[in-house]
Amino acid sequence: MHREEEPRQPSSSELRLRLDAEVEQITEQLQALARATDRLHGLLDAVLAISRELELAAVLHRVVTTAMELVGARYGALGVLHDSGQYLDEFITAGLSEQERDDLAGVAFPRGLGVLGHLIRHPEPLRLDDIRSHPSSTGFPPGHPQLRSLLGVAMSVRGEIYGDLYLSERRDGQPFDDHDENIVAALAGAAGIAIENVRLFEQVRAGSEQFQRLLLPTLPALRPFEAAAIYRPAIEPNPLGGDWYDAIVLPDDTVAIAIGDVVGHDLHAAAAMASTRNMLRALLFTQRILPSAVLAQLDRTLQAITDNPVTTTSLTHIERDGPAWRLRWSTAGHLPPLLITPDGRAEHLFAEPGLPLGVNAGQSRPDHVHPLPPGATVVFYTDGLIEHPDKPIDQSLNELAELATTHAALPVQDFVQALADHHPSDGHDDIAILALRTPHI
Incomplete structure (x- = not known):
């Protein structure tokens, strides 16, 4: 009867090799998990960043x-x-060097x-x-x-194909893989939602701007003066505001000029602007009194x-x-008028500003009086x-004076357009400008 041989026990060196192999495998799995986690965090951060954009062009480029x-x-x-x-119908690119863009300058987009x-x-x-x-x-x-690799993913908005996202040439020289495809597809899905949100926002903003402009008057003929006005909504999410002229x-035959700003950026501010302007108009036609008295009566009425x-x-x-x-x-409480004299000098007409309306009607x-020469x-x-x-504020006022x-x-309409286009502000607030020019004698 033969005696069964006992299984040979692995040597310590073999155990060490097995252990090293298992550790290496676990390490690779952990690294893969870490990369996947980093990508997931990157995807979430990307979705948040895209969803914060409020302009369609910015959303598409960000995607x-x-x-x-x-x-x-x-x-x-x-x-x-x-x-x-x-x-x-449109093609947004990124990654091209300046030389590559120059080489493609005369080539129509795909x-x-x-x-x-x-x-x-x-x-x-x-x-x-x-x-x-x-x-x-x-x-x-x-x-x-001369591109080699490509990863293309369709983007849909509300169930309809909106466009396609294309990527080419991984920087590490490797082909695109399943993980790349999955994460780009997930991004494309989130981008579709962001695009739809921006499109809806733009529709609301366009309607809001139209509503705001309907509340503002068309300037009448102010002969012998030339006058022009312009309104620009804020860049902020809600374009409704309280600026008016x-x-x-x-x-x-006295010409009355009013400009004002109701605090806030919402429908309430726009409605308050309309009521304030209409009340002021009624007072101007019924009260033959100085501007200070008109404002005092307006404050009490409001x-x-x-x-x-x-x-x-x-009120001027x-x-x-x-x-x-x-x-x-x-x-x-309003900013001083800016006077540009016939010889091209600019002067802010600083004076006691008074309290804003709605603070203390008893104040x-x-x-204030200042000459207004011909050609000013x-x-x-x-x-x-x-x-x-x-x-x-002093720096911005000086920049405005230089701009003016x-x-x-320029003709007065082009003049207010230039002020609105090149203003020294950051654009966070809506803008109203009215300019009046006296004739040369």
Whole structure:
């Protein structure tokens, strides 16, 4: 009878090798898990960043650059489909060097032929190690980088294909893999929601802007003066605001100019602006009194019958003064008018500003007077034109004065347009500007 041999026990060196192999395997798994966790965090951060954008162009560019970062791609692009769904109507790129962009300067953007057209017709994720090997490949136009790898994912908005996200050339030289495809597909899904939100927001904003502009008057003929006004909504999420202007010819031929700013950025502020402007108009036509007295009566009336927010405003009468004119004005916490003299100098007409409306209706308000010579321009504006968190108010006022003198020779409509386009503020607030120019004698 044979004795069974006992199984041989592994040596210590063999055990060590096995242990090392298991540790290495566990390490690789942990590293893969860490990479997956990092990617997940990156994806979540990316979704949050995209969802914060409020402009469609910014969302689309952010989608491309974020996808590139998540998978380490050198090039990225997003093609937006035409409404017909048959070809690309817009093409956003990222990753091209300045030289590569120069090389493509005369080349029209892709309309969706070749491999890109395949993804339009078949909106499933497409992953290629060699673009040229695909049956639909038609090559690249002159000057285009010679790309090899491609990861393409369709983006849909409310169930309809909106466009396609393309990535090419991983920086590590490896082909795109399943993890890349999954994370880009997840990003594309989140991007579709962000795009829809921005489109809805733009519709609301457009309606809000239209509503706001309908509340503001069309300037009447203010002969012998030339006048122009402009309103710009805030960049902030709610474009509704309380900035307003008005100009009317009173029964004695005096021209009254008003400008104001109701605190807030919502429907209540816009409604308060409308009621304040309408009440002021009624007082101007029924009360033959100085601007300070009109503002005092307006303050008492508003406090008695409304719950309007605090409001700054300035009321100016432009009166005849011999062969020229004079400004007679009073303010309720508002910024000073800016006078550009016929020789091109700018002067802020600083004076006692008074309290805003809605603070203390019993507080007296002074009137101020300043000559207004022929060929002069006076500018009334709200604080959205100059406020900037990184600048002191004096610096912004000086920048506005320089801007006004630079463009003082323009026709008055172009002049207010230039002020609105090149203002020294950060754009966080809405802007109202009214400029009046006296004729040369």
